[in-house]
Amino acid sequence: MGLLDRLSVPLSSGAALRRAVRLAEQGNVKQAFPLLTRAARAGIAEAEYRVGRCYLEGAGVPPSRTEGARWLERAANQGYVEAQAQLATLAIHGLIAADSGPGTRLFARSEAAAPDFEAGLHWARKAAAGGSADGQAVLGYILTSGPETMRDLDEAHRCYERSAAAGCPQGALGFALSLARMATTPEEQTQVAENLRRAADAGLPTAQYLLALMTERGMAMPADRAAAIQLFRQAAEKGNRPSQARWGMALMEGLTVPANTVEGESWLRRAALAGDPEAAAVVGDLYAKGGKLPPNFAEAAMWFRRAAEAGHRGGARALGMLHLTGAGVPRDAEEAAQWFRVSAEAGDQTARVDLANLLLRGQGGTDDAIRTREWFEQAAASGDLVAAFNFGVCLAEGVGVERDDRKAAEWLRRAADGVVNAQYWYGRMLVEGRGVDANPQEGRAWIKRAADVGMVEAEVQLAELMLSGRGGPKDHPGALVLFEKAAGRGHVGAMFAMGAMHGGGHEVPTDRPTAQRCFHAAAERGHAYAQMMLGRYLARGLAGERDFDRARIWLERALAQGLQEARNDLAALPPAETQMAEPQAVGR
Numbered sequence: 001m002g003l004l005d006r007l008s009v010p011l012s013s014g015a016a017l018r019r020a021v022r023l024a025e026q027g028n029v030k031q032a033f034p035l036l037t038r039a040a041r042a043g044i045a046e047a048e049y050r051v052g053r054c055y056l057e058g059a060g061v062p063p064s065r066t067e068g069a070r071w072l073e074r075a076a077n078q079g080y081v082e083a084q085a086q087l088a089t090l091a092i093h094g095l096i097a098a099d100s101g102p103g104t105r106l107f108a109r110s111e112a113a114a115p116d117f118e119a120g121l122h123w124a125r126k127a128a129a130g131g132s133a134d135g136q137a138v139l140g141y142i143l144t145s146g147p148e149t150m151r152d153l154d155e156a157h158r159c160y161e162r163s164a165a166a167g168c169p170q171g172a173l174g175f176a177l178s179l180a181r182m183a184t185t186p187e188e189q190t191q192v193a194e195n196l197r198r199a200a201d202a203g204l205p206t207a208q209y210l211l212a213l214m215t216e217r218g219m220a221m222p223a224d225r226a227a228a229i230q231l232f233r234q235a236a237e238k239g240n241r242p243s244q245a246r247w248g249m250a251l252m253e254g255l256t257v258p259a260n261t262v263e264g265e266s267w268l269r270r271a272a273l274a275g276d277p278e279a280a281a282v283v284g285d286l287y288a289k290g291g292k293l294p295p296n297f298a299e300a301a302m303w304f305r306r307a308a309e310a311g312h313r314g315g316a317r318a319l320g321m322l323h324l325t326g327a328g329v330p331r332d333a334e335e336a337a338q339w340f341r342v343s344a345e346a347g348d349q350t351a352r353v354d355l356a357n358l359l360l361r362g363q364g365g366t367d368d369a370i371r372t373r374e375w376f377e378q379a380a381a382s383g384d385l386v387a388a389f390n391f392g393v394c395l396a397e398g399v400g401v402e403r404d405d406r407k408a409a410e411w412l413r414r415a416a417d418g419v420v421n422a423q424y425w426y427g428r429m430l431v432e433g434r435g436v437d438a439n440p441q442e443g444r445a446w447i448k449r450a451a452d453v454g455m456v457e458a459e460v461q462l463a464e465l466m467l468s469g470r471g472g473p474k475d476h477p478g479a480l481v482l483f484e485k486a487a488g489r490g491h492v493g494a495m496f497a498m499g500a501m502h503g504g505g506h507e508v509p510t511d512r513p514t515a516q517r518c519f520h521a522a523a524e525r526g527h528a529y530a531q532m533m534l535g536r537y538l539a540r541g542l543a544g545e546r547d548f549d550r551a552r553i554w555l556e557r558a559l560a561q562g563l564q565e566a567r568n569d570l571a572a573l574p575p576a577e578t579q580m581a582e583p584q585a586v587g588r
Helices: 003-008 013-025 029-041 045-057 065-077 081-092 117-129 133-145 153-165 169-182 186-201 205-217 225-237 241-253 261-273 277-289 297-309 313-325 333-345 349-360 366-381 385-397 405-416 420-432 440-452 456-468 476-488 492-502 512-524 528-540 548-560 565-572 576-587
Strands: none
Touching (some): 013 045, 065 081, 081 117, 081 133, 133 153, 133 169, 169 186, 169 205, 225 241, 241 261, 241 277, 261 277, 261 297, 277 313, 297 313, 313 333, 313 349, 333 349, 333 366, 349 366, 366 385, 385 405, 385 420, 405 420, 420 456, 440 456, 456 492, 512 528, 528 548, 528 565
């Protein structure tokens, strides 16, 4: 320290301030603070501002928001624009009380209070009028995002423009967002990108994220996914939630960077835990589908619930599906209906169909039925063919509306030109004469259209019509081919029908061993008639194998499902002890 400094510190507040500034720049904040305090108590505005900042940042003194605000306000009242801009920022973030000032509060809460836009507007206007670029940026924010009574987008635009021109990164970001509202020409979009880049280069994570989106999509610049992903990474490392999710997905999928499943999932988790519902839904999906991560439905349910509770409609539907199937959570149709309802009310069309299917199975309430029918009816009236089909099913089954076969047939016919399921339903109504004059020939033609594109139920229905010859010629070999196709995709009724056809009495070769295998496949999947037929085959040895014990098991299962015909077959089985004696008689 020079001789003049040593002599002037005890005598001059201005010298104390100068000495404190030099010490702070050298990193000696603790030595600087007493000198700053001396200058501040002498009423030097810059010193008051610096003391306030020290209290806010805990630099050289224990942090105190109350003391920080008090010293900033003293400086601000003297017209120190940096203090005015700082006070405005604190106020809109709820970090100072509306009544802050000397002696107004003995104790202060440590957490943030509600934003005080009145105080923020007061100090921001003063700072902006004094030429503070930061103050102009804060004023622009209040006029854009504050209470409705304060908003003035045109004035906000001018504030952001002045702030950006003065080199303020926050002003450049605000100006870019304001420009984006009205940008229609390539030149205006380029101006948006330029201002975002200035803010991004200054390290503002929101600007980095938005510039990444423009770079990825090629807006006002050539598309460059690699550059976009690096911007997402930079913003992610600064805590930007949507960027954390995008960076995590880039790592998961190896998009322009080496794939790293573990690190990618970690970034997605970070975004989800910070409240990003999309990230939570993605993590849930990763665990539900498996692949790069081991399947874990319990873990998936936890993340889907987090997403659903934050309003993510896809997460809500996925959680509903887990409850419907009992994967990772207890099987609970009512809980499934609840989450389908949440998703459906948020606009998810698939969830509306899921909820409707639950209603057809007797789950859900009257209100659900009415809402579902209204959704489908409104969408159908606007020309949505899938909705027209769903509305037709509601009318045909009485879901949320009184059953009306005639109207159901009208809507199903309208949808049949473009919806495979509607072709099948309308074809059945024509065959059965429900809501229309019976026309088996036309009905069979509609059902065939659906079967030709692989609809399993239509394949089975067409095969039954070909067996009976209704609506067209009989064709037992062709029917068997259709049953085989449907059975190969898990249709239990088709498995039973194959057994019945191979068992004899149809225009195909009798093959009882194959018939027994078909009955066994359907019986294992709970088909009562297949269980009874399998019991008969085993009891009578129709396929060359006689097994009374297994026959009894399958006949009892059929009877337990209410198939009374199996009772006589059970009664005809020999007693258990007789079955045990027979092998001895054969051996003598």
